[in-house]
Amino acid sequence: MTQIADLLKRLAAGHLPPDLPEEGDYAEDLRELVGYLQELSQFVGAMSAGNLSASLTRSGALAGNLKG
Numbered sequence: 001m002t003q004i005a006d007l008l009k010r011l012a013a014g015h016l017p018p019d020l021p022e023e024g025d026y027a028e029d030l031r032e033l034v035g036y037l038q039e040l041s042q043f044v045g046a047m048s049a050g051n052l053s054a055s056l057t058r059s060g061a062l063a064g065n066l067k068g
Helices: 002-012 027-048 061-067
Strands: none
Touching: 002 027
């Protein structure tokens, strides 16, 4: 559980880790979350730079509210 807690703290601080646990109860969920956060970060960066044609390929509650 400590590994997951540490990972979540890093994510909350805005640090997307390059490595994720390969196995465990939540490994797939963590990979999905990090992938979503990486794409969201790229989207926000593109929009901030004025690229109004930027889009998200993943869906989710937050993504639907960002660009509708």
